[in-house]
Amino acid sequence: MGKHMIFSCFLALTLFNVAFATDPMPLQDFCVADNSSPVRVNGAPCKDPKLVTAEDFFFTGLNIPGNTSNAFGSKVTTVSVAEMPGLNTLGVSMARIDFAPKGVNPPLFHPRATGILTVLEGTLLVGFVTSNPENRLITKVVQKGDVFVIPVGLVHFHRNVGDTNAVAVAAYSSQNPDSTAIGKAVFGSTPLISDDVLAKAFQVNRNTIDGIQSKF
Structure with a gap:
């Protein structure tokens, strides 16, 4: 095989791996997490499908405001595989983020997921910092109904720049974005x-x- 062909194959393989650098696709209809199992894998082991119920795919309470009486003035309520076992292997999760006036969700990053944020109430200043060597801040004020995307692995933040409480919902491309x-x-x-x-x-x-x- 010529050098050009070897390089082309290597490039194709690299692009393939990059394209699928998210949670792996499931190989069955579902794999409800068996949190009682002592086995630890990349994800959680599957519960016996015969024992699966609708409750494994259900979460309630995201309508309840989070307690923002803390130093940051914010509260994140997550719905990941830990809260909803049915998310196991499905590659998605979400969270509700509540903000007191001037509250902030301090700089953080999600090592395993891109996040897409939708503002439900209030006005937020959101932004992320690109990687080296630029380290460029990309930021925008977003209002009720606006959507903003945070690329996977990048440091980002949210701040309530309004005078009233603010609420946002974020969706993630991983069952456990961290x-x-x-x-x-x-x-x-x-x-x-x-x-x-x-x-x-x-x-x-x-x-x-x-x-x-x-x-x-």
Whole structure:
């Protein structure tokens, strides 16, 4: 096989893998998560189909406002495979995000999913930062009925810029998108990252780092 053919095959294989770099397609009608099983796989093992009921595909309570009386003024209510076992292997999940006036969903990223946000009430400032080397901030004020997409793996945030409560619903391209909050991961890890490391990384003194870590 010539070098050109080898390169073409390699390129096609690479593009194929990139195109399907999301949750794998299911090989059966459904695979309701058996959360009682001690087995751990990439996803959850399947419950016996004969024991599956409608409750496995059902979640209630997303109409209930989340408690935003916290330091950030926001609350995320998730509907992932942990809350709805029937989502297992289906590659989708969702969340409700509530905001108090001026509340913020602080910088975070979803390592396994693209998110598409729909504003139900209020006015939000949303944005994400592109990867190196540009690190460009792409941001927009979105109103009730507007939709905004956050690409997979990118750091992003939401802030209520209105004077009333705001509500949004997000859909994700994974049954378990995960949510890694930057502040908590960096300053609230267990055990803590050395303040020497963080002081050097952020170009501040150790007392500043100690003060931030104490909040997490």
